[in-house]
Amino acid sequence: MPLVTTKEMFQKAYEGGYAIGAFNVNNMEIVQGITRAAKKLDSPVILQCSASARKYASHGYLVAMVKAAAEETGLPIALHLDHGPDFETCKDCVDGGFTSVMIDGSSLSFEDNIAVTKKVVEYAHAHGVVVEGELGTLAGVEDEVQVSAEDAFYTSPDEACEFVEKTGVDSLAIAIGTSHGAYKFKPGQNPELKFDILEEIGKRMPGFPIVLHGASSVDQNHIKMINEYGGKMPDAIGIPEDMLRKAAAMAVCKINVDSDIRIAMTAALRKYLAENPTQFDPRKYLTPARDLITEVVEHKIKDVFGSNGRA
Ligand code: G3H
Ligand code: 13P
Ligand code: ZN
Numbered sequence: 117m118p119l120v121t122t123k124e125m126f127q128k129a130y131e132g133g134y135a136i137g138a139f140n141v142n143n144m145e146i147v148q149g150i151t152r153a154a155k156k157l158d159s160p161v162i163l164q165c166s167a168s169a170r171k172y173a174s175h176g177y178l179v180a181m182v183k184a185a186a187e188e189t190g191l192p193i194a195l196h197l198d199h200g201p202d203f204e205t206c207k208d209c210v211d212g213g214f215t216s217v218m219i220d221g222s223s224l225s226f227e228d229n230i231a232v233t234k235k236v237v238e239y240a241h242a243h244g245v246v247v248e249g250e251l252g253t254l255a256g257v258e259d260e261v262q263v264s265a266e267d268a269f270y271t272s273p274d275e276a277c278e279f280v281e282k283t284g285v286d287s288l289a290i291a292i293g294t295s296h297g298a299y300k301f302k303p304g305q306n307p308e309l310k311f312d313i314l315e316e317i318g319k320r321m322p323g324f325p326i327v328l329h330g331a332s333s334v335d336q337n338h339i340k341m342i343n344e345y346g347g348k349m350p351d352a353i354g355i356p357e358d359m360l361r362k363a364a365a366m367a368v369c370k371i372n373v374d375s376d377i378r379i380a381m382t383a384a385l386r387k388y389l390a391e392n393p394t395q396f397d398p399r400k401y402l403t404p405a406r407d408l409i410t411e412v413v414e415h416k417i418k419d420v421f422g423s424n425g426r427a
Contacts, residue, residue: 158426
């Protein structure tokens with residue numbers, strides 16, 4: 117099956133009260149780990165690449181790998197640019213086979229964010245590609261830029277409506293208390309998301325798909341596994357799964373996960389290499405890493421996002 121945009125996926129997800137998982141990919145094992153889970157569960161899926169992923173793996177390899185996965189699985193798969201930093205990067209991805217791009221103007225002024233997002237929307241729509249915008253600032257680390265919790269701010273529903281109307285974006289990432297990376301909340305801290313903002317946006321723009329970034333749950337068993345086999349991850353708390361289920365039943369149609377995949381991959385690799393110190397065949401140590409990614413993604417799709425059986 118050729119790559120698809122997120123248009124139909126989001127419409128069905130909104131109406132069905134579930135969400136589509138958007139997982140970051142950087143290499144073949146990650147692409148295969150994710151898409152094997154989606155295939156097993158007959159789920160649509162979004163594979164997304166950041167600017168750093170394009171730098172690491174190169175655009176051509178990423179597109180070819182994701183196309184191969186779509187052909188092999190026959191699933192509806194969208195290839196999405198995650199946190200597009202500027203118009204040129206978005207244009208490169210539109211021209212180079214992506215079916216969806218994000219323009220992240222969240223660090224700009226409201227007016228400048230509107231201007232650059234509108235420019236990307238005009239170009240992308242003319243080429244059959246959909247666009248995600250972002251309004252509000254998440255705490256955490258993104259492409260080596262660190263935003264502290266104090267500098268993060270929540271999305272205003274008034275601004276969200278004005279932004280969508282003026283730019284014509286197809287979906288919008290909002291800030292309601294999630295953050296990027298493995299360390300979202302301190303141990304003992306009560307994780308809290310601003311569901312009132314999400315509810316208000318849902319009421320004001322019925323049917324419009326909202327995106328949740330920074331949504332990894334940070335599996336405590338995987339953190340323990342990393343530390344048991346020589347790693348040093350400080351106590352880390354992610355977004356509770358119940359909150360993600362609640363968001364998926366509301367206006368959230370796309371839930372972004374990267375850290376959970378990194379943590380699973382690292383945990384499996386560390387365990388395998390610690391237990392098999394003489395092994396030097398990458399196929400041997402990457403197999404458990406790929407398998408644990410599949411396990412994590414299966415759990416997300418089936419037990420949290422609810423997109424199983426919706427392909
Ligand atoms: O939100 C950012 C994603 O986790 C991508 O991270 O820029 O290190 O590839 P990256
Ligand atoms: P996590 O760091 O919580 O996995 O978030 C990933 C993300 O939002 C990618 O855009
Ligand atoms: Zn993000």
